[in-house]
Amino acid sequence: MLELTLIDQMTIILYLGCVLGLGLWAGRRVNDLEEYAVAGRNYTAPIIAATLSASFIGGGFTMGNAEKVFTMGIVNIMALWGFSLKEMLVARFIAPRSRRFPTAISVGDVMEVNYGKTGKFVTGIFSVLLCAGILGAQIGGMGYLFNLFLGLSVPTGIMIGMGIIILYDTVGGMRAVVSTDVLQFAILAVGMPLVLIFGISQLGGLGEVLDRVPAGHLEVFSKMTPMQFGSLFLTFMLGETLVPPYVLRLFISRDTKAVSRGTLWSGLFSVPFFAISGGIGLVALVLKPDLNPNLAIPFVVESVLPIGMRGLVIAGILAVVMSSADSFLNSASVAFVNDIVNPLRREKLSNRTGLLWARLATLITGFLAIVIAIRIQSLLDILLFAYNFWSPIILVPLAATLLGYKATPRAFISGAAAGLIGVFGWSRLLGAPGGFDGLIIGVFANFLVFWVVNRVQSAEPECAQVLARD
Incomplete structure (x- = not known):
């Protein structure tokens, strides 16, 4: 556990309260399933960029990236840029075509255009499995962070963090998710660069850091072959391409120019962000070479930041995990109702009834995720196994439909x-x-x-x- 002052702890608690209050306030007027799924379709490019960035920059792209750079070097940063390239390609070729689906509220709605109810239903199954798997991984990490930063037991941390998400996600759906994402993005975008800047400053400047980093960490192919790097780059590029939370961001504005710009800005933002989170791993390596790599970011936060600022940055780290979890929870519930329940019925649920089903699905999925993360952690591997099959099963036909083929x-x-x-x-x-x-x-x-x-x-x-x- 990190040693935090009362000021830092109060900052974290205040932040969590603000997230809950903002989410409940933003979602207070959600009246039907479409509003719950795509929030009125009236967001601007900056909001789209913020919510999309907050959704994809989870624990793996922050603490996970720092850990990998600590052990392997800058090659992991460069491989992650495959994800950045993917976002830019989506902005250029797919986002402008989102206008072809003016009533879509899920990935299944897109797939139904070419592949009928069967395609929609199959997509719904894999959407729920994928979202549930990533959700489980995120909340498991959330419990670990609460334990590390606040000294709470992992189960207690899971219940507190996920409890907050369940409350505002169940009430407000996408409106609540987007509003909290913007707050989380703001803290994220400020907090992580501050950690790197203070870390480099304490070590005597960038030149000093580069001189003390092991030489192999600054070379691309010192720890892996070009073939392995290419595989990792393509895996990051394809692994999360057009997953449900990101596809839904294409439908939260009727202005396709705003969607395209927001997606592009998100991709561009990820380039320096991955370098920053990875750079913190190098700072940790110089500060304490025998450190547990998983603790790279927390250790640098504790070592270099002044009292008070630590709480803000730790709140940003918690924001990273929460902003991914709420998006995948919302997408899972919408996919369940719209892509699995509706195709099995003679007449699809009305918008108001569908909203009730979606809220119940959010509530049940969230509580089941808590139980699984606490009691049956081995099943998370089975759920995450489904993640590996999203791109091989859904990506190609989905991209074809979005592109108009x-x-x-x-x-x-x-x-x-x-x-x-x-x-x-x-x-x-x-x-x-x-x-x-x-x-x-x-x-x-x-x-x-x-x-x-x-x-x-x-x-x-x-x-x-x-x-x-x-």
Whole structure:
């Protein structure tokens, strides 16, 4: 546990109270499922950039990045830029086309355009699994942070942090999520650079830090081969591409220019942010080479920041985890109602009834996530396993639909099967030769089969017309 003054502890408690109050206030007028899912579709580019950044910069891109840079060097920062590139590509090619889906409130709504109710239902299943897995990982990390910073037991930390999220997420949906994300982004964007600046200053300047860092940490290929780096770069680029919380951000404004700019700004922001969080790992390495790498950021916070400022930065670290958790919780509940329940009914739920179902789904999912994180942690690995199959199953057909390409349900099912086989065959049977991630093989297999099957089916009517003329 870090030793915090009463001022620091009160700062953290005040922050948590502000998050809860802001979330409840922002969501007080949510009246139907569409409002709960996409919050009126009237946000501006800066708000979109802030909420998107707060959603994707979770514990893995902060404390996890610092830990990896502590052990492996700057290569991890450069690999993470694959994620940044992905955001810029989405801003350029996909965000401008979001206007084609003016009533969409979920990924399943997009998939239904080409692949019908079957595609929507399958997408809903994997959306819930993916979101539940990432949610479980985030709240598990939240409990660890509460234990580290405030001395609370991990279960107590999980219940407090997740309890706050459940309250405002259940009441306000996307409106509450966006409002709290903006606050969390502001603290995040200020707090993390301050940690790095104070750390470098205490060590005598940037030149001194670079001189004392082990040489291999400043070289790209000292700890991995070019093939392994390429695999890691592509994994970061493809692994979270078009996952439900990020897709929903494409629909929270009717102004596609605002959506495109906000997405682009978010991608650009991530470039220096990944360098900053990784840089803190290097500062920790210079300060204490025998430190547990997982404690890189907390150690630097405790070592270099003045009293009072520590509480603000720690609040920012908690904000990182909470801002990801609330987005995935909201997306899971919307996907459950809109993509799983509605396709199974003869008539879909009305907007008001759907809102009630979504709130109940949020409440139940949140409490189940708490129970799982506290009591049955091994199941989180099973849920996170589903995360590895999002891109090999859903990414290719989803991107095709968002880009305006016509495709068939058979192409979707065939590509998904190929993606599953590709992942399983490469990773499990062959043992991931060369360290190349099976996720990438799965995406490629999905793309190849999806394209071939769709081309064959598109050619069938033309052949029939030629035969009829003959």
